[in-house]
Amino acid sequence: MERIVNLAEKLSELSIANYNNPYLLFEWPENLDEDAWYFTPEYISIYGTSEFEQLTTADQKRLSLLEAVNFFSLNIHGEKSLMRGLTKRLYHNRPKEVSDYLHHFVGEENKHMSLFGKFCNRYLGKVYPSRAYEIPNELGEAEEDFLFFVKVVIFEELVDFYNLNMSDDERLHDLARGINQYHHNDEVRHISFGRTITRNLFNQLKPEWSEEKLFQIQAYILAYIESTWKEYYNPYVYNDMKFENAYALFETAWALDGTRAHRAKAGRKCYKYLLDAGMLIQEPEV
């Protein structure tokens, strides 16, 4: 517990030192340049399919905008869920230093969502809807706590792969690069906090779990990773691009060797953390 208190204090100081006003950071043109990339071409979900190859460069760039909107949309839905979980944990069963940091965490997530929403609504007129459906569970508080934080880590680690690399991709429009950079700057702290608290919770709970229970937990984590990845392959996007068979294209893109290799590469850091901690015993086959 001492470690998490010290980390929370340090991260709070960093959040204060890096506090900024995102509403003044970016220039928002009335219309976006149609001749620009908004998502790294090689990360576009159908990259490598014949459907992608047959698009004109102009259409590939249009698709990159839709993929950026999908990426920001899935971030909005993920962060909404994250904020509900974080606010539930404010001033509850943890030292005050943790609550102090959770305030920064929630505040930063709120600002991210606002930027993502502005981009989606301004340039596509919509946020893609979520398919996430939550059902009540009967988990104990500690177990629910662990599963909440491990999902936070997985979600943010995968997102950060994109943020980090796209902020560095000079082919992308400045606004897309800037939003990715801004998000990455905060996520570094969130991931650090998430990793530490998740490992602490896991190490506390694991001795109490039977082998069967541990297997169930690991299966749940694997299923969450797969579900999270599938949000990046959105038939709504393919439909907006007027592809004839949006769901078939989803299946084709998902099963492609190239996209499997991409997911393995993008998830490597996250999977290593989960494997090293014993939260997984095998690399996800997604």
Next chain:
Amino acid sequence: MKSEVEIRQSLRQWISTKSKTVDVEKLQDSTRILEERIITSVQLMDLIMYLEFLMGKPVDVTQLKPGVFNTINSIYESFFENTPTSSSVSEVVKC
């Protein structure tokens, strides 16, 4: 039209494949798939996408009623009963 029998068979096959813990032959339409941990709650998003594929239209998750995913029976009744379905999965394309 894809028949009720075909839709139920498709659902049993999908759930069995995703579960890895239950054979499709042993899965009943009345089996409580979440309660019995045949699939987990995090797989619902994936299931919803599959339902969209079978139906050929998007699912608005905000309109779903509690218990809709309890069994294959409840899934069929909620998503397919009185809903026109396609004669061929390959023809189902629009979100």
